[in-house]
Amino acid sequence: MIIDTQDDVTQAVLDEMVRTPDPRTKEVLSSLVRHLHAFVREVKLTEKEFQDAIGYLNAIGQKTTPSHNEAMLIAGALGVSNLVCLMNNGEKGKRPTQANNLGPFYREGVPHYEDGASLVISPTPGPALRFKGWVRDLQGKPVAGAEVDVWHSSPVGMYENQDRSQAEMNLRGRFATAADGSFSFRSVKPAGYPVPIDGPAGVLLRAQKRHNFRPAHLHFILYKPGYKTIASQVYDPADPHLETDSQFGVTRALIGDYRRQADGSYSLEFTFVIEPGEARRPRPPITEKVAAA
Numbered sequence: 001m002i003i004d005t006q007d008d009v010t011q012a013v014l015d016e017m018v019r020t021p022d023p024r025t026k027e028v029l030s031s032l033v034r035h036l037h038a039f040v041r042e043v044k045l046t047e048k049e050f051q052d053a054i055g056y057l058n059a060i061g062q063k064t065t066p067s068h069n070e071a072m073l074i075a076g077a078l079g080v081s082n083l084v085c086l087m088n089n090g091e092k093g094k095r096p097t098q099a100n101n102l103g104p105f106y107r108e109g110v111p112h113y114e115d116g117a118s119l120v121i122s123p124t125p126g127p128a129l130r131f132k133g134w135v136r137d138l139q140g141k142p143v144a145g146a147e148v149d150v151w152h153s154s155p156v157g158m159y160e161n162q163d164r165s166q167a168e169m170n171l172r173g174r175f176a177t178a179a180d181g182s183f184s185f186r187s188v189k190p191a192g193y194p195v196p197i198d199g200p201a202g203v204l205l206r207a208q209k210r211h212n213f214r215p216a217h218l219h220f221i222l223y224k225p226g227y228k229t230i231a232s233q234v235y236d237p238a239d240p241h242l243e244t245d246s247q248f249g250v251t252r253a254l255i256g257d258y259r260r261q262a263d264g265s266y267s268l269e270f271t272f273v274i275e276p277g278e279a280r281r282p283r284p285p286i287t288e289k290v291a292a293a
C-alpha cells in the first residue's frame with residue numbers, strides 16, 4: 001500500500017508479511033512489528049533517539065566475541081532471560097521450578113569427572129565447598145544417569161574464560177547421577193561478581209543507577225533423554241545482592257542452604273526436579289577462553 005501518514009505505516013508493514021509461509025514465524029514477526037510500532041508511538045521516539053538506538057544495537061554485536069556474549073548479558077539485565085525461562089518451565093509457569101537462566105558463560109567440552117571429584121584445576125583461593133545434589137522427577141523418583149554440567153566463578157568473581165590466571169576449564173565439569181539420583185563434587189565457595197560494564201550493558205546500568213553485581217551462585221545444566229533439559233543456578237542466601245540481582249535470575253526456589261562447618265568449609269545440598277520433555281543442550285553463548293595477552 002502507499003503510505004499517506006504515519007497512521008498507515010504499521011498496516012503497510014503487516015500487509016507485506018502476509019505471505020510468510022511458516023505460521024509461527026508469521027505470528028512472531030507480525031506481533032513484533034505491532035508492539036515495536038506501538039512502543040515508538042508511546043514514547044514518541046525522536047530521530048536522535050532512533051539513531052542512538054541503532055548505534056546501541058550495533059554496539060552489542062561489535063562487543064560480542066567468542067569469549068563474551070553481550071546480547072545475552074543485556075537480555076538478562078532487561079529481565080527477558082528469566083521471563084522466558086519461567087514461562088517455559090514449571091508446567092509452563094504454573095509451579096516453582098529449578099530452571100533458571102543459562103547465563104553468558106556456559107561452555108561445552110568440559111572435563112567429565114567421577115562422583116565427588118574436585119572442580120579445582122589450578123590454585124584457587126577461597127573456602128572449600130562440598131556439594132551434594134539430587135535429581136528427581138515430578139513424582140519425586142530419582143533420575144539416574146542424568147548428565148549434570150557444573151560451572152561457577154572463582155572466589156575473586158571471575159569465570160576461567162575471563163581470567164588468564166585460571167587454567168582452561170577450571171571450576172567446570174560434568175557429572176552423572178547415580179542410581180539414587182545423586183551427584184556430588186568438591187570446589188570452592190563462589191563469590192558474587194560484577195558483570196562486565198565496558199560495553200552497552202554498562203551504558204544501560206549506569207543510565208538507571210543500577211549496580212552490576214550478581215549474587216554468588218553455582219550454575220548447572222541437567223540433561224537426560226526423556227526429560228526437558230534445564231539450566232539452573234543455586235544462590236547464596238547470605239549474598240547482599242540477592243534481592244537486586246543485576247540479571248534478575250534469583251527466584252525463591254533457587255536459594256540454597258549453605259552450612260558452614262567447624263573447619264570453615266561449607267556444605268550445600270540441593271534437589272533439582274526435572275519434568276518430561278525434550279532433551280536438548282543449549283547452544284553455548286561462548287566458545288573460547290579470553291585470548292592470551
Ligand SMILES: [Fe+2]
Nearest residue numbers: 103105217219
Ligand atoms: Fe554466573
